[in-house]
Amino acid sequence: MKGFETVLRRLKALVPLALLLAASGCANDSGGGAGGGVAGGSGVRSAHMEAIRSRGQLSCGVDGQVAGFSSVGADGRYRGFDVDVCRAVAAALLGSGEKVEFRNLTATQRFPAVASGEVDLLSRNTTVTLGRDAPGGNGMSFAPVLFHDGVGVMVPVASGITNLAGLQGRPICLLSGATSEQALTDAMRRDNHSYVPLKFSTIDEMFGAYQQGRCAAASIDRSALAAQRTTFADPAAHRILPDVLSKEPLGPATAQADPAWADAVRWIVYALIEAEDQGITQANVKAKLAEARTNPKLADRRRFLGVEGNLGSQLGLPDDFVVKAITAVGNYGEIYSRNVGDGSPLKITPGPNRLWKDGGLLVSPPFR
Amino acid sequence: MPQPGLADTPSSLRPSPLRRLQRSLAPTVADGLLSLGLIALLLWVGLQLASWAIGRADWAVLQLNSMLLLVGRYPLAEQWRLWLLAGLLAVQAGLSWGLLRAWPRADRSLQGWLWPRHDRIAALCVGLLALLLPAALQLALPLQARWWLLAAALLALRWAAGRWGTRLHRHQLRLVGLLWPVLYLAGLWLIGGGLGLPRVASGDWGGLLLTLLLASFAMALSFPLGVLLALGRRSSLPLLRWGSVVYIEFIRGAPLITLLFIGQNILGFLLPSGLAPDRVWRAAWVLIFFAAAYLAEAVRSGLAAVPRGQLEAARSLGLSQAQALVQVVIPQALRVALPTMVGQFIALLQDTTLLSLIGLLDLLGTARGIMANPEFLGHSSELYLVLAVLYWGCCASLGLGSRALERRLDPRSEPTRG
Numbered sequence: 001m002k003g004f005e006t007v008l009r010r011l012k013a014l015v016p017l018a019l020l021l022a023a024s025g026c027a028n029d030s031g032g033g034a035g036g037g038v039a040g041g042s043g044v045r046s047a048h049m050e051a052i053r054s055r056g057q058l059s060c061g062v063d064g065q066v067a068g069f070s071s072v073g074a075d076g077r078y079r080g081f082d083v084d085v086c087r088a089v090a091a092a093l094l095g096s097g098e099k100v101e102f103r104n105l106t107a108t109q110r111f112p113a114v115a116s117g118e119v120d121l122l123s124r125n126t127t128v129t130l131g132r133d134a135p136g137g138n139g140m141s142f143a144p145v146l147f148h149d150g151v152g153v154m155v156p157v158a159s160g161i162t163n164l165a166g167l168q169g170r171p172i173c174l175l176s177g178a179t180s181e182q183a184l185t186d187a188m189r190r191d192n193h194s195y196v197p198l199k200f201s202t203i204d205e206m207f208g209a210y211q212q213g214r215c216a217a218a219s220i221d222r223s224a225l226a227a228q229r230t231t232f233a234d235p236a237a238h239r240i241l242p243d244v245l246s247k248e249p250l251g252p253a254t255a256q257a258d259p260a261w262a263d264a265v266r267w268i269v270y271a272l273i274e275a276e277d278q279g280i281t282q283a284n285v286k287a288k289l290a291e292a293r294t295n296p297k298l299a300d301r302r303r304f305l306g307v308e309g310n311l312g313s314q315l316g317l318p319d320d321f322v323v324k325a326i327t328a329v330g331n332y333g334e335i336y337s338r339n340v341g342d343g344s345p346l347k348i349t350p351g352p353n354r355l356w357k358d359g360g361l362l363v364s365p366p367f368r
Numbered sequence: 369m370p371q372p373g374l375a376d377t378p379s380s381l382r383p384s385p386l387r388r389l390q391r392s393l394a395p396t397v398a399d400g401l402l403s404l405g406l407i408a409l410l411l412w413v414g415l416q417l418a419s420w421a422i423g424r425a426d427w428a429v430l431q432l433n434s435m436l437l438l439v440g441r442y443p444l445a446e447q448w449r450l451w452l453l454a455g456l457l458a459v460q461a462g463l464s465w466g467l468l469r470a471w472p473r474a475d476r477s478l479q480g481w482l483w484p485r486h487d488r489i490a491a492l493c494v495g496l497l498a499l500l501l502p503a504a505l506q507l508a509l510p511l512q513a514r515w516w517l518l519a520a521a522l523l524a525l526r527w528a529a530g531r532w533g534t535r536l537h538r539h540q541l542r543l544v545g546l547l548w549p550v551l552y553l554a555g556l557w558l559i560g561g562g563l564g565l566p567r568v569a570s571g572d573w574g575g576l577l578l579t580l581l582l583a584s585f586a587m588a589l590s591f592p593l594g595v596l597l598a599l600g601r602r603s604s605l606p607l608l609r610w611g612s613v614v615y616i617e618f619i620r621g622a623p624l625i626t627l628l629f630i631g632q633n634i635l636g637f638l639l640p641s642g643l644a645p646d647r648v649w650r651a652a653w654v655l656i657f658f659a660a661a662y663l664a665e666a667v668r669s670g671l672a673a674v675p676r677g678q679l680e681a682a683r684s685l686g687l688s689q690a691q692a693l694v695q696v697v698i699p700q701a702l703r704v705a706l707p708t709m710v711g712q713f714i715a716l717l718q719d720t721t722l723l724s725l726i727g728l729l730d731l732l733g734t735a736r737g738i739m740a741n742p743e744f745l746g747h748s749s750e751l752y753l754v755l756a757v758l759y760w761g762c763c764a765s766l767g768l769g770s771r772a773l774e775r776r777l778d779p780r781s782e783p784t785r786g
Binding site: 072079103106108112113195216230344 | 435439442571738748
């Protein structure tokens with residue numbers, strides 16, 4: 001009997017190993033249903049969500065070193081766009097945006113950390129790609145895109161350069177190994193332009209060289225360009241060209257093995273967008289809720305805020321999860337503005353990161 | 369205690385200071401030009417740095433983040449524990465330092481000097497640092513006062529122990545040495561909590577605290593492991609020998625960063641969830657196993673330097689193999705290997721910066737997090753400069769301490785002039 005138990009334990013230990021192989025892309029098969037949640041009717045069961053509830057804390061993987069997205073304030077508190085997404089999920093699931101344990105993850109660590117269950121949620125400005133989503137690739141389950149970024153080019157206004165053609169034969173500062181290098185080379189080659197790449201290993205060196213005038217332009221993700229520009233002595237003397245050389249849609253991700261948990265995260269993220277659509281903010285969410293309670297005609301908002309129906313429990317969340325999330329961090333527009341937009345030192349223009357009805361790319365499916 | 373004159377030669381025979389300066393800086397014209405050029409270069413670099421530090425640098429980033437750099441996200445309400453620990457450490461360090469001076473080695477002249485030259489310089493540095501640095505950063509007055517108190521406790525105990533330490537009995541002196549491990553365990557308890565204190569998760573330890581904690585933990589545990597591995601490699605049992613060889617060569621063949629990645633990413637898969645130690649301790653164990661392999665080779669070189677006759681003589685005196693090793697061979701081997709081992713320890717301290725690459729908030733990782741704070745963008749130069757000074761300070765004190773230890777352990781050397 002004892003021997004049989006040992007064998008069983010060994011076999012169990014091998015299951016995560018198979019998962020690891022799948023995660024690192026060595027296996028074509030996903031290693032399948034290890035500890036996956038089973039959704040059925042109103043009694044949603046998700047191993048992951050139960051684990052988070054019993055732990056009382058959401059473990060959230062962030063970068064920790066990207067201005068505006070995740071960084072540590074002087075008071076030791078994590079702040080940023082990615083951080084607020086973690087807090088929103090924690091609030092929706094556990095009732096408080098403070099019940100989060102942040103883990104700094106590097107680019108190479110992030111997917112194994114999710115696959116091994118080390119973090120419950122990855123909110124680390126991660127570009128959604130097929131390879132990362134596919135079961136035969138990294139096997140992530142991506143929540144909706146929350147930030148549309150792309151490689152851009154910054155030039156000094158005084159140089160008079162207004163488009164990529166103006167950079168013909170000029171030196172351009174790049175971050176070596178970043179996607180921007182590939183994107184810029186592709187874009188320039190498409191138009192038969194040549195340029196001289198000057199590569200740097202850190203973003204500080206790169207912008208140091210740019211400010212010394214060693215290159216005619218600097219190229220990296222547009223959000224990073226905007227962030228670095230705020231540190232210049234005269235930010236207005238530099239222009240970010242309108243060309244967007246690649247699409248970098250960034251979104252949070254969870255492990256594919258637990259679809260119920262992935263669904264919950266997906267709809268918490270949608271709720272942030274939907275709240276902006278419905279004009280519900282951190283400040284007025286209480287009033288809006290009270291209004292919805294007394295006025296049965298506001299069916300949309302009543303369902304959304306959990307006054308009527310059971311949308312939350314269908315996901316395995318409390319019915320008022322939207323109220324909790326918005327109370328903790330506000331709606332999408334507020335999160336954007338506070339961390340990277342007008343309300344922050346970065347002042348990145350929203351561009352496509354606006355609601356569909358304002359000409360942006362953000363849309364939430366209906367809550368019904 | 370009597371303080372002998374600095375030189376034994378009569379002053380009339382010594383060359384004038386100007387003459388000595390000329391002889392050391394410019395014995396020939398070409399050397400003089402070289403000296404002048406170098407002095408000009410150093411002055412220029414120093415002036416540039418000073419003008420940047422005073423004029424252009426914005427030290428607010430340091431002033432506002434000083435506690436973050438020191439202890440990371442350690443909860444504010446519990447930080448008194450760290451100050452208490454720092455106080456205990458200052459007391460113990462002052463005590464040990466003073467007693468070392470009060471009790472010089474028995475096989476040398478028993479004349480100890482209360483304040484040899486190196487000690488005076490070190491005391492001056494400690495005092496000035498505690499007074500000037502917090503003031504220059506315009507830290508809050510209670511914070512400044514704490515630094516003064518720490519330095520004062522250290523220096524006062526150094527003085528008191530040096531002055532009256534000779535009254536202690538030999539057995540009591542041993543107790544002071546034993547206090548270090550006790551203090552270390554108490555420190556772990558103070559930092560981590562438990563047993564009545566509220567727990568502080570290791571994820572919240574950071575900054576200099578995490579760097580020093582991990583480095584000291586790795587040094588303390590990798591040392592015995594390294595000695596065992598070195599003995600294993602010289603063992604006559606093939607299994608033990610080959611096991612040690614494979615281990616040492618495997619670890620030395622892999623870069624630390626790969627081992628850290630394995631520890632962080634793959635251990636989570638191999639062990640059932642909940643059993644794997646958390647990230648900080650996983651990194652600590654990787655550091656220990658890594659450092660042990662290098663230390664083993666340093667110790668082995670020391671073992672090889674001890675003549676065979678030593679072991680044979682010890683055995684013929686009736687000591688068992690184990691006794692002969694522990695009492696005769698290993699002490700001599702360690703003394704030979706000491707400079708190399710301290711070199712490894714310094715390298716280990718600097719290797720802890722790799723922890724920031726696996727997402728741990730050591731000193732470098734914390735500093736990077738601060739650099740990403742939108743309020744402080746563009747102030748990386750100030751932070752990197754401070755990091756350089758902090759790391760240099762830690763490594764230099766390790767080096768100085770080891771040289772003092774070397775001098776003390778070397779039976780052939782003359783009593784030091786200090």
